[in-house]
Amino acid sequence: MSPASPSSAPDHPPEGSAPEASASPIRAFIGGVLMGLANLVPGISGGTMILAIGLYDRFIGAIADVSRLRLRRETIVFLMALGFGLASAVLLLSGVAVRLVAEHRWAMYALFIGMTLGGAPELWARIKPLRASTFVAFGIGFAAMAWFALSSGGIELEPNIPTLLGVGVAGASSMILPGISGSYVLLILGMYDTVIGALSISEVREAPKESLMIIGPVIVGAAVGIAVLSNVLKAVLKRYSAPSHAVLLGLLVGSVLGLYPFQEAVHPELASRGTRKAIEAVVHKGKDVGEVAAAASGLSATELEQHTQTWRGKTKGEMKSASLKLRRFDPTGRDIASALGLFVLGVFLTRLLGRKSV
Numbered sequence: 001m002s003p004a005s006p007s008s009a010p011d012h013p014p015e016g017s018a019p020e021a022s023a024s025p026i027r028a029f030i031g032g033v034l035m036g037l038a039n040l041v042p043g044i045s046g047g048t049m050i051l052a053i054g055l056y057d058r059f060i061g062a063i064a065d066v067s068r069l070r071l072r073r074e075t076i077v078f079l080m081a082l083g084f085g086l087a088s089a090v091l092l093l094s095g096v097a098v099r100l101v102a103e104h105r106w107a108m109y110a111l112f113i114g115m116t117l118g119g120a121p122e123l124w125a126r127i128k129p130l131r132a133s134t135f136v137a138f139g140i141g142f143a144a145m146a147w148f149a150l151s152s153g154g155i156e157l158e159p160n161i162p163t164l165l166g167v168g169v170a171g172a173s174s175m176i177l178p179g180i181s182g183s184y185v186l187l188i189l190g191m192y193d194t195v196i197g198a199l200s201i202s203e204v205r206e207a208p209k210e211s212l213m214i215i216g217p218v219i220v221g222a223a224v225g226i227a228v229l230s231n232v233l234k235a236v237l238k239r240y241s242a243p244s245h246a247v248l249l250g251l252l253v254g255s256v257l258g259l260y261p262f263q264e265a266v267h268p269e270l271a272s273r274g275t276r277k278a279i280e281a282v283v284h285k286g287k288d289v290g291e292v293a294a295a296a297s298g299l300s301a302t303e304l305e306q307h308t309q310t311w312r313g314k315t316k317g318e319m320k321s322a323s324l325k326l327r328r329f330d331p332t333g334r335d336i337a338s339a340l341g342l343f344v345l346g347v348f349l350t351r352l353l354g355r356k357s358v
Contacts (some may be wrong), residue, residue: 168221
């Protein structure tokens with residue numbers, strides 16, 4: 001019997017392989033906007049939004065192709081549209097997003113829980129037929145994200161070149177794996193103050209060599225991590241479609257554990273980025289309280305002086321960590337109803353944006 005000709009090959013991929021995802025530039029742009037918005041909300045990962053609207057496989061494949069210098073037109077168009085959307089969200093919507101999180105955290109969390117879980121049906125469809133290994137894979141992803149969401153850090157690392165390279169690799173995972181926040185990775189590793197401090201404009205101006213000695217290894221590590229991890233994920237998603245997507249489903253569902261809506265900041269003065277920067281200017285840069293308060297909107301010199309007394313002697317990393325601490329409050333019936341409405345809206349938006357026709 002003669003071998004089948006190319007024309008007789010099946011039109012669909014074999015069982016166990018991930019279908020090739022496609023995306024219009026508009027859909028990629030929207031995905032970038034959501035990715036940028038998610039990165040502005042503490043506890044939410046941009047990768048989660050890409051996963052929720054069904055672009056994760058395409059995203060990973062595009063990064064893997066670029067890392068191997070396979071520069072196809074559709075890949076470049078996809079990444080450019082996504083990158084433009086991300087940059088637009090960060091540049092144009094950061095002020096609004098930060099203010100909403102600071103003043104209405106419960107509403108933003110309710111909306112993003114809905115948007116996150118709205119992506120579960122598409123992933124669920126990809127893990128069929130259900131097997132024992134599928135449930136094990138889901139459990140692994142869920143447990144990993146639960147540990148991450150509930151981890152309190154406490155690790156102290158020496159900022160040498162091998163460590164900084166490793167930090168860059170770990171940071172790369174936050175750009176690719178859903179549910180992982182880059183700043184939180186640095187906080188867990190005890191490197192937030194070191195890395196973020198080296199990126200500040202004032203630090204680069206005052207000590208460019210020292211900043212480069214920190215930023216350089218981190219960037220190299222991140223580049224290597226992105227290149228390796230994206231290619232590994234692309235291969236795994238293609239060869240072990242059902243279990244790998246089950247792990248992603250576990251990560252997706254587990255990522256909402258830290259997003260209980262009815263929470264408020266333990267230190268509201270640090271939760272507001274503008275106020276925190278004003279405190280840092282006085283505490284770490286020695287600027288005059290009156291001058292800083294005059295430049296800060298809605299902050300009196302007396303209030304700033306009280307805040308600086310509280311946080312004097314604390315590092316930027318310690319202040320950032322404190323700004324993320326939350327406590328629960330008792331919601332009213334109106335709060336609960338509003339949160340449920342925002343949750344449903346989030347699910348609807350994700351399902352709408354996840355349609356292949358967008």
